[in-house]
Amino acid sequence: MKKRAASLALVLSMILSFTCQAGAVDANSGDDGQQVSTYAALEASAQSGGLTKLGAVKYILLDCGMKTTQFPSGDSDYIAMAKSVGIADDKFDGSAACSLEELNTMANSTEAVNLRNAVKNGTPLFVDGVAQPIFPYTSGVPTEDGYSNDNSDIIRYSVYVETNYDTDGDGKLDLVKALVQLPRAAAEGKYKAAAIYDARPYITGCTDNGDDRKFTYKKDDLGYDLNSLYAQPNARQAEGEAGTMEAAAKAKADEWYYVSPYESGSWGDFYDYEDLDWYDYFLVRGYAVVEVGGLGTRGSEGLETCGADVETDAFKCVVEWLAKDSTRTA
Template structure:
């Protein structure tokens, strides 16, 4: 067997860190020996500025540290790759049932001001080195049963970043406030949540104190770190890098957010209407789901009750907003409002078929970095809510013939190790095409200057209603029906077939005039719970609680349609969350060093006469709502027959319409997949008013829409 050649310092070739460090698995349980492990592992407890639970002591944030042993031994200073992921210390998988259990439960009144307790910082009474702490630490501190998730072992993403460990980077993972091992409460989209992770960056940079355990007496420093940090991760873990970046924290040199959220309001809602999955519309659902601190056996009944009372109050605060934007509730999670504070670069990654975190989110991030004058690149692929390499599923897709982690490696080697490479010369947009997944195209900017106008040639009035049964639609077939034909629930406006290919890139804006045609507003349009949501969540659009008419929804789809079936990549499940993959090369994704390879995969295609390119939701009660989330504050009382003008912004996309294909705009009422409250109403549309502004990469002639 060939002997491995290891190094005590990082080695770079072709602008990338090479896999020259040995690796020891952190999951080896009793076999794990800190004395001989090539990867030093231990946990620290970073002191924050907050005392959310009012115990007179500043809240501590637990973080798992993984560092190549050579850096801890002092042979070089390792930069840090940090994933801030509230799920990683365990979850409460009974979220749906829990929301039903607590829907009618009474809690003590929780005043949100209680979160702002002040406490003096601790004064360390001693110190301990990283190696000394690692030698004292038991693997059960980072690898333990997750009682809330089928007893899986956490930190559940322990090995997601082994690729970087064998190349000389340190890897840090934290679940933040409200997680097992940390103090405080999980408060989705708040300054508290953001700052928990900011504190970890500050510790890595040398600006904050961390302790060896939860007693908070013995200090430990990240003296193996060069003070430079990159943040990355997907979904929630792709959101926190952007949140922390908007604080301007020192030491954060770059972020690589994957399918991250730029604004929590727009994640849950769009232009005054529900956007997300019905049973997860309350932020308190996610807060509970991530609160593994409930499983801390050292907590008293009062401490547990305080967490529960806080979560309930979080529900009540959101119910007052309805589906509209409220600056007090949503402002802290609208991170783009602090874009001017950004001081780092970004490589933003997004799947164009992601119906979990909407594509609008990555575009808002991109715009924020442009506003800040910072370097920003974006990679968009044809996948759903995934990272181009999925370690937990043992597969990855190639990015224009490159391994995803190699692309990230070059990027962070430049920013964290100061390697002179061509990372900043990457194209500003690298996009996988929808018509050939092996083909990738580049653009100088995501924001294009050309546009194509679609104008309706129809006159008169179109009426659509919410009768699912009459339309023959359900969550399983909504797209299939709407993509192919007009029904009582949706009207299609279709162009003539294109003679030349046209590439749409950016945000499509639909303009229309519409009015409430019919419906019993006095009875809230007779709400029905078609998706088995809990009664607390069902109060979200209740006019008696919010004091206003709410959620008279329209859904808008932009579709590629053709008389002949064609291959396309699209989601295949009712929740629109899965694009299947197939292995094309076993072991094709090489991780290097002592690490096993992953399989190279491609997306499976479907064969249909349509493909939904992008979609949007809007509330007719919010005619002022536009692209920016804060424009959805003002709602009106709809009156039957009274028309209003609407500008509806669809989720960002990049899509090439092939010759012989047409574009179809579909205006519908309710979408069963994203329907918390089924209501009975009808909407009148002024056909002649229907227009769309479509951003394109090259000038294209304007098109006429006809009603079909």
């Protein structure tokens, strides 16, 4: 069934460019606790025997464009990252003195050049077939000042995908809500992000047994004709188009972070954020994540019929949207 509605692009054009040369000149970090203003100063420290391999690795990683916030556990994170991208080997001893030759070898290695270019260009980095955690992260949990994609390294927003059936009988094809998360670089069109798609009931929250839709699952309530699940009114008509960043500009945290009526009580409010942080491992490695609860779940229209053919068909409609069927979203 052909749909007519507005499109929201999840993935945009890929830009791959590996032209930046090695050779640091900007100040970032120095020897353990020592600030180094230029690469020349770092070389001097190495010549005098005052530079450790850990200090050299810290400088190189930060000079490649990574942020200190990407190393929350400190030294162990720097070492793990250096090994992961191939700047350091498994025998790396951070406390050992770093000679000038070793410093130049690490700083000008192919691995350092590739890291610097990937961070600069905002494109994923794969080493031995493994995606590297080079993208910075910002939580989707709002601070005291709220949440804004303007200040987030991970862009989050919702789309509403038109399905093939009107299961709640309101005369319109049901829309299902999809929560999208992706690195800012992907949202800005610097590369095409591979999407991890998680489709299952409850992932975006639950409703109150359909009471707000004027039908229930209560005992002896036979007022709903199950044949109505398959009603197919005309599709919506498109009123315009919007891009990823336009959708992100309108996003609010209460789309995914809200007080749960089932887990709150006299002890206070309990906030659900669905499975917002389940895929952080992949987000910092350049993947996009799309989570869909399906028909009748929080934020979606329709009747929740777990495992029914109409539910699985609705999940399929989101796959079609991801596959660039621009007529699927509203």
